[in-house]
Amino acid sequence: MLTFLSDWYKARFSDPHAITLVLILTSLALLLYFAAGLLAPILVALVLAYLLEWPVAQVARIGVNRTTGASLVLILFIGLVLLMAFGLVPSLWKQGAALITDLPSMLDKGLQTVTVYSQQYPQFISQEQIEAMILELKKLLDTEHLLDFGRQLLGYSASLLVLMVYAILVPLLVFFFLKDKQELIASSKRFFPSKRDLARKVWFEMNQQIFNYIRGKVIEIVVVGVASYIFFAVMDLRYAALLGVLTGFSVLIPYVGATLVTLPIALVAFFQWGFSSEFGYLMLGYGIIQALDGNVLVPLLFSDAVDLHPVLIIAAVLVFGGLWGVWGVFFAIPLASLVKAVINAWPNDQQQTQPKLDSE
Known part of the structure; x- marks a missing residue:
């Protein structure tokens, strides 16, 4: 058994290039696993940079330098995001509030429907099961539970500070990722093994x-x-x-x-x-x-x-x-x-x- 494992290891890991690949993947996985929260703005900026790389490259093809192209594309993207946010978010907020307001009546209608079906098909759902469902719903809609839920929502207000940080850092990171793409890639190579x-x-x-x-x-x-x-x-x-x-x-x-x-x-x-x-x-x-x-x-x-x-x-x-x-x-x-x-x-x-x- 030990001979088999030794032969398998030599066959699969004797190549130094394979060892380098394993070390790179392991290091990146550990970095993301233990520091994903700290690196979240950089990850978001990388995703957006990948998304905006194509239009920046197209602008560069027509003779515009990369700094100007990155600036124009980023400004247009931010404008589009703000337009969608101010046009869509208020409507979503109103509909979400209306859904929460209508939820009790919707639940009543659902319970009435379930009661009718239980009377028609008692072999599938019994009256005791319906009463248990009503009891659980009352607990769910209890005032204390709603207050607890409200307190949790207020606790998330601190995330507004995080959003403000993202709103400042992420556009700057995206701009530099797009502007200095080749320089960043070239400078990062020195941190990796030669093979x-x-x-x-x-x-x-x-x-x-x-x-x-x-x-x-x-x-x-x-x-x-x-x-x-x-x-x-x-x-x-x-x-x-x-x-x-x-x-x-x-x-x-x-x-x-x-x-x-x-x-x-x-x-x-x-x-x-x-x-x-x-x-x-x-x-x-x-x-x-x-x-x-x-x-x-x-x-x-x-x-x-x-x-x-x-x-x-x-x-x-x-x-x-x-x-x-x-x-x-x-x-x-x-x-x-x-x-x-x-x-x-x-x-x-x-x-x-x-x-x-x-x-x-």
Whole structure:
């Protein structure tokens, strides 16, 4: 057994380039795991820099220097974000407040419906179960619980300071990442070992994949969110903007997000129309949007950049989401692609013996 492990270790880790790759990946993983909170502004700035690199490069192609191009693109991006924030956030706030206000009446209607079905089908749900549900709902809507929830919300007011810091630091970091891209990459090379051909190969593959993924994911969020909002508004569904935004952001979590956001949409439609033709048309249209997203939009945006089995994607969401929270969920697919790229690039027995055969 020890001989087998020794042979396996020599076969897989005898290449110094492979050792360098392992050290780099391990160092980055430990850094993100233990210092992700401190590095959060830098991570946000890197994501935005990847997103804005393409327009900056296009502006540079027409003869504009990179500093001017980065400034123009960043100003336009900040203006667009502010326009969306001031135009969308008030509407979302009003609809969220209206949803909270209507929640008791919606729950009453739901309980009445459940009571009717329990009388028609007592073998599936009993009166005791309904009474237990009512008791739990009363506890949930109890004044003390609501006050506790309010105190928790007030506790999050400190996050406004964090947002102010982000609003100052992140644009500055994005500007310098875009302006001094080549200088930063060149200066960072001195911190890595010289024998890094394998790491360079993996980096070239992942750099393009991460860029395509971030750009494609942002486009997917916008397209799905806008299409869902338009459909909900045409159907005259209540809280259309709020549910449209939730549907757009649900694409951040592959497969799981669409399942989670379906529940509030179905509940709002049910409380508004009941089991009627409007409810059926809404769920049918929502299903068509999800089908077009999964079968047309995703292959068009990501092409072969995300060549992973759905089981691997869900596993990556669970693993990396558990390690790094929201960022782990967002980068689950690129991280899974990184693992795949490392496995594909890792030297095997045939690759190590091939130079010997060629020399003979």
